[in-house]
Amino acid sequence: MTLNNRRLFTPEKPNDHTCALKVIDWYRQNARDLPWRAEGTSPWAVLLSEVMSQQTPVARVIPQWEEWMRRWPTPNDFAQASTDEVLRAWGRLGYPRRALRLLECAREISTRFNGEVPHQVEDLLALPGIGDYTARAVACFAYHQPVPVVDTNVRRVYARLVQATFYSPPARKSELRLIADFYPSGKEPECAVALMELGALVCTASSPDCGHCPVYRECAWQRAGCPEPSAQEQAAKKKRVQKFIGTDRQVRGKIMALLRESKEVKRADIDALWPKPAQLSRALFSLIDDGLAEEHKAGVFRLPV
Numbered sequence: 103m104t105l106n107n108r109r110l111f112t113p114e115k116p117n118d119h120t121c122a123l124k125v126i127d128w129y130r131q132n133a134r135d136l137p138w139r140a141e142g143t144s145p146w147a148v149l150l151s152e153v154m155s156q157q158t159p160v161a162r163v164i165p166q167w168e169e170w171m172r173r174w175p176t177p178n179d180f181a182q183a184s185t186d187e188v189l190r191a192w193g194r195l196g197y198p199r200r201a202l203r204l205l206e207c208a209r210e211i212s213t214r215f216n217g218e219v220p221h222q223v224e225d226l227l228a229l230p231g232i233g234d235y236t237a238r239a240v241a242c243f244a245y246h247q248p249v250p251v252v253d254t255n256v257r258r259v260y261a262r263l264v265q266a267t268f269y270s271p272p273a274r275k276s277e278l279r280l281i282a283d284f285y286p287s288g289k290e291p292e293c294a295v296a297l298m299e300l301g302a303l304v305c306t307a308s309s310p311d312c313g314h315c316p317v318y319r320e321c322a323w324q325r326a327g328c329p330e331p332s333a334q335e336q337a338a339k340k341k342r343v344q345k346f347i348g349t350d351r352q353v354r355g356k357i358m359a360l361l362r363e364s365k366e367v368k369r370a371d372i373d374a375l376w377p378k379p380a381q382l383s384r385a386l387f388s389l390i391d392d393g394l395a396e397e398h399k400a401g402v403f404r405l406p407v
Contacts, residue, residue, distance in 0.1 A: 119286045121263060121317045122293050126286075128316035129296030132303065136160065137168060139295075145219035145244035146177050146211075152239045153204055153231070158195055160302075166195055178217040180208040186405035189394065190362045198358055198394055203231025221245040248290040250282035255301025256294065260284065262305060266322035268331045353385035361395055361405050369401045 133139070138151035150170060154163045170191060174180035183191075183205065192201035207229045211219055219240065220226055226237035241247040252273070260281055261270035285293045304311045312318055323329070346352055356375045360367055376382040386403070389395040398404045 118264070118284045121320050122284055122286050122289070122296075124316045124320075125259075125296045125300055126289060126292050129292070129299050133295075133299055134160070134303075137164060143244075144176075145221070145240060146175075147171055148244040149207075149219055149232075149236070149240050150204070152236045152243075153200055154195060156200065156236075157197065162195065166191075166193060174208075176217060177208040177211040177219065180205065181212040184407065185393075186407050189358070189405050193362070194355070194359070196355070199392055200231065202393060206230035207232060219244065221247070223247075223249060242291045242294055246291050248285070248287070250278045250285065250290070251294040251298075252277055252281055253298060255299075255305075256281065256297045258307065259297050259301045259305045262310075262323040263317055263321050266326040266329070267335075268323060268329070269335045350381060350385045350388065353381055354389055357382075357386055357389060358394065361403065364404075366398055366402050366404045369403065372403065 136151075137143075138147055147167075151163070151167055154167055154170075170180075173191065174183060180188075185202065185205065188201050188205050189198055192198050195201075210229050211217060215225070220229075221241060221244075223237045223241050226232050226240055227234065229237075232240075235251070235253055238249050238251045239253075241249050242251045254270075257270040257273065257277065260277075261267040264280075264284070282290075300315070304315050312321070312324065315321065318324060353376050357372055360372065360375065372386060373379070373382065376385075386395070390397065393406060395403055396406045
């Protein structure tokens with residue numbers, strides 16, 4: 103259903119837990135067969151999937167995740183890897199600093215927690231590179247703890263279903279309590295992943311497939327008559343979308359791709375990657391500052407060893 107379509111049914115006032123149970127039933131029948139959802143997946147594997155999936159399409163994550171789990175099935179295994187080895191294995195997932203933080207994280211787990219991923223949110227938050235969402239996701243999905251997990255998909259589904267808002271507003275701490283109340287007691291982990299899946303497959307950002315939504319009749323946005331986003335909401339949404347083409351991030355990606363292909367790269371080969379010398383230099387030296395590249399000798403660069 104597009105934004106211009108209107109109600110084709112008699113709306114119903116929703117009950118939060120009834121809605122949640124409907125979403126869970128839908129998830130059980132429609133969930134994607136993602137490898138980290140398999141029975142017996144380790145907490146380390148869950149943590150790895152969550153970090154890799156940040157701002158990266160699942161289709162790109164799956165082969166990388168499977169390769170990493172073959173090579174480094176535990177935090178102790180990964181803690182022994184070298185920096186350049188990790189950056190090459192990260193490939194084109196994007197935001198390669200995540201790979202360095204994962205290495206630091208694995209080493210902290212290995213030394214401080216005897217190689218076992220901690221299960222408390224507070225301990226997870228103390229690990230390098232682990233933010234509030236990832237800590238809660240690991241506690242919920244790996245250890246089945248009843249903690250609210252709120253990502254972009256969950257926020258969008260909740261905003262439409264409960265708040266009648268097409269675009270979710272900027273994140274705030276109070277959402278955790280509100281969404282925690284939405285979860286039926288004892289079904290928090292399954293409800294969280296079900297809301298995520300509904301947002302990924304049906305209640306998508308720009309073209310929601312409302313006709314296939316399990317809570318279509320209860321949706322507050324539908325009951326309000328499918329109001330168009332306001333100009334202010336659209337402007338705020340557009341502002342939050344990051345550009346890529348022509349940015350330093352694109353140039354950094356080109357340099358990293360070249361560095362991954364060779365043990366050493368001459369500056370002249372890097373200069374040939376991009377037509378704007380000042381932007382190229384800025385991108386190169388920002389990679390060095392971030393610990394993603396190093397000048398091995400004058401005019402010769404490589405991944406950190």
